Amino acid sequence: MVTSAERGKQVRQQLLTAALELIPERGWLAVSTRQLAERAGVAPGLVHYHFDSLPALLRVAAVGAMRETVSEVEDVLTEATDAATGLDLMLRALDDYTGTDPTSLLFVETYLAATRDEALRADLADVLAGFRDRLTHWLDGIGTPDPANTAAVLAASIDGLLLHRALHPDLTARAVSPVLLRVLTAREGN
Amino acid sequence: MVTSAERGKQVRQQLLTAALELIPERGWLAVSTRQLAERAGVAPGLVHYHFDSLPALLRVAAVGAMRETVSEVEDVLTEATDAATGLDLMLRALDDYTGTDPTSLLFVETYLAATRDEALRADLADVLAGFRDRLTHWLDGIGTPDPANTAAVLAASIDGLLLHRALHPDLTARAVSPVLLRVLTAREGN
DNA sequence: CTACTGTTTGGGCAGTCGTCCAGGTCGATC
DNA sequence: GATCGACCTGGACGACTGCCCAAACAGTAG
Numbered sequence: 159m160v161t162s163a164e165r166g167k168q169v170r171q172q173l174l175t176a177a178l179e180l181i182p183e184r185g186w187l188a189v190s191t192r193q194l195a196e197r198a199g200v201a202p203g204l205v206h207y208h209f210d211s212l213p214a215l216l217r218v219a220a221v222g223a224m225r226e227t228v229s230e231v232e233d234v235l236t237e238a239t240d241a242a243t244g245l246d247l248m249l250r251a252l253d254d255y256t257g258t259d260p261t262s263l264l265f266v267e268t269y270l271a272a273t274r275d276e277a278l279r280a281d282l283a284d285v286l287a288g289f290r291d292r293l294t295h296w297l298d299g300i301g302t303p304d305p306a307n308t309a310a311v312l313a314a315s316i317d318g319l320l321l322h323r324a325l326h327p328d329l330t331a332r333a334v335s336p337v338l339l340r341v342l343t344a345r346e347g348n
Numbered sequence: 349m350v351t352s353a354e355r356g357k358q359v360r361q362q363l364l365t366a367a368l369e370l371i372p373e374r375g376w377l378a379v380s381t382r383q384l385a386e387r388a389g390v391a392p393g394l395v396h397y398h399f400d401s402l403p404a405l406l407r408v409a410a411v412g413a414m415r416e417t418v419s420e421v422e423d424v425l426t427e428a429t430d431a432a433t434g435l436d437l438m439l440r441a442l443d444d445y446t447g448t449d450p451t452s453l454l455f456v457e458t459y460l461a462a463t464r465d466e467a468l469r470a471d472l473a474d475v476l477a478g479f480r481d482r483l484t485h486w487l488d489g490i491g492t493p494d495p496a497n498t499a500a501v502l503a504a505s506i507d508g509l510l511l512h513r514a515l516h517p518d519l520t521a522r523a524v525s526p527v528l529l530r531v532l533t534a535r536e537g538n
Numbered sequence: 539c540t541a542c543t544g545t546t547t548g549g550g551c552a553g554t555c556g557t558c559c560a561g562g563t564c565g566a567t568c
Numbered sequence: 569g570a571t572c573g574a575c576c577t578g579g580a581c582g583a584c585t586g587c588c589c590a591a592a593c594a595g596t597a598g
Contacts, residue, residue, distance in 0.1 A: 161595075166545060185464065187377040191586060201547050206587060208545095258463055266460055269511055273448055274375065283515045290516075304527065310512070310519055311505065311527040318508020321459055322500070325473045326480075329500055337494065337501040341530050352565065352575055359575085381556060391577050396557060398575095 170208045172198040177219035182263035186216060186271045213275060220268040221281045227261060228289050235296045241342040244296065249331035249338070252316060257324030266321060289313055302342050312341065360398045362388040367409035372453035376406060376461045403465060410458040411471045417451055418479050425486045431532040434486065439521035439528070442506060447514030456511060479503055492532050502531065 176197035180189045191212055195202040209215040234251050238244030255262040272279040293309035302308055315338065323329045366387035370379045381402055385392040399405040424441050428434030445452045462469040483499035492498055505528065513519045 161544095169545085185377045185460065187375045190584080192584085203547060203549090203588085204545085212586065263460070263463060266456065266511075269514070270375065270453070270456055270460065273453060273514055279515065286512070286515050307523045308527050310516065311509070311524055314508035314512040314519065315501065315505040316508065317511050318504035318506065319501070321456075321507050321511070322476070322504040324459070324463055325469065325476050326500065329504065333497045334501055337498050337531055341527055352563095352573095356575060380554075382554080393558085393577060393579090394575085402556065 166208070169198070169200055169204055172200060173205060173208060173215060174219040174222070177216055178223050178264065179260065181216065181220065181267050182260040186267045189216065213278075216271070217275065217278045217281065220264060220271070221278070221285065223261075223264060224268060224282070224285050227265075228285060232289065232292045235292070238296075239300070241300050241302065242339060244300070245339055245342060246331065246335050248316075249335050252320070253331050255320055255323075256327065257320050257322065262320045262324070265317065269317075286313070297342065300342075308341060312338070356398070359388070359390055359394055362390060363395060363398060363405060364409040364412070367406055368413050368454065369450065371406065371410065371457050372450040376457045379406065403468075406461070407465065407468045407471065410454060410461070411468070411475065413451075413454060414458060414472070414475050417455075418475060422479065422482045425482070428486075429490065431490050431492065432529060434490070435529055435532060436521065436525050438506075439525050442510070443521050445510055445513075446517065447510050447512065452510045452514070455507065459507075476503070487532065490532075498531060502528070 173194055176194050177189065180193055180197060184193070189212070191205040192202050194205055194212075194215070205212065205215065209218070231248060231251055234247045235244055238247055268278070268282060272282045290306075290309050290313050293313060294305045297305035297308055297312075319329055319334060363384055366384050367379065370383055370387060374383070379402070381395040382392050384395055384402075384405070395402065395405065399408070421438060421441055424437045425434055428437055458468070458472060462472045480496075480499050480503050483502060484495045487495035487498055487502075509519055509524060
């Protein structure tokens with residue numbers, strides 16, 4: 159007992175999953191409707207039945223996946239009550255992302271696509287603001303000075319590290335953690 | 349008295365300049381030979397006369413421009429003999445790059461393209477290694493602990509800040525400088 | 539059974555793509 | 569003058585693009 163509406167939702171989901179594979183593989187601008195349909199095991203015409211346009215499909219897929227990933231990283235913080243273990247846990251969680259893995263590439267591809275897509279830029283700014291707020295609150299709780307700016311720099315540093323890691327693979331938590339820890343634990347009066 | 353060889357070099361240069369405009373505008377993968385020729389004010393066939401292929405043209409243009417930009421940022425350091433002014437000068441030099449300006453976008457586009465182009469990845473790793481070495485040497489001179497890892501994190505943070513600045517415009521030197529300064533001036537024993 | 543709904547199919551449309559190349563241009567050399 | 573070689577032109581080639589749509593399909597309701 160499978161209604162056609164249920165099969166429809168499933169096809170929609172398969173297309174979104176295919177997009178999350180193809181964006182890192184080929185690049186945001188090189189993903190085509192026919193590649194998407196083939197990867198999803200579905201007829202080409204279905205792309206424009208389930209979505210308004212190709213960019214709209216990519217936008218829904220990318221933003222959804224990014225929200226999930228960010229909230230996983232955030233969750234790590236709830237277990238930490240001091241700077242050293244919190245930062246270390248978070249950076250360790252990021253060690254899975256090597257800079258060339260699908261998730262890292264998806265993030266950077268989406269950042270770039272957002273500079274050419276108004277709607278995507280708005281969605282992305284929302285995701286990022288949520289992460290910064292979450293980080294600010296945690297930093298405030300452990301007594302870090304200037305928590306808002308520190309959170310902004312920390313969030314940016316994390317994405318920069320993923321970007322550089324593709325060219326500099328030994329940029330792991332072990333190397334980075336002690337350096338960034340100074341940002342969180344420095345004494346007052348810089 | 350203009351030889352045809354001289355005009356040839358000029359056309360080649362015009363194509364490279366056009367590439368530096370179009371890569372940020374349209375995105376690396378969306379730059380076409382005909383757009384390039386039109387922007388350079390030149391016949392379409394010339395692209396494949398002066399360059400082996402489209403990716404080869406983009407590679408030469410991007411790597412050349414990045415080398416120049418990086419060396420400009422490096423030069424700022426030669427005037428600074430302490431952490432606070434060096435970092436501040438460098439971050440101020442970066443305030444011109446808003447995250448949506450052509451130079452910032454060129455950097456990120458090139459990072460991404462490098463994940464799909466072996467030759468580009470090698471060239472880019474070379475540029476980055478040069479910057480990290482330059483930064484490491486400067487940090488060592490002013491007595492920063494663990495200069496190599498600090499330089500790597502600092503270089504990555506800079507690119508991350510450019511990436512985030514597109515979505516968070518108030519992430520300027522004024523906000524960032526005091527935070528990153530902690531990385532350079534923390535006391536021993538974290 | 540018929541009528542109706544939402545889903546699916548596969549090809550058509552006009553346009554762009556990277557690359558190639560036969561032929562044309564023009565200054566330098568003999 | 570003729571010859572040479574580098575530089576340039578503009579169109580041709582097959583392949584691909586996003587989007588659209590008439591027609592086929594299946595499952596539900598009357």
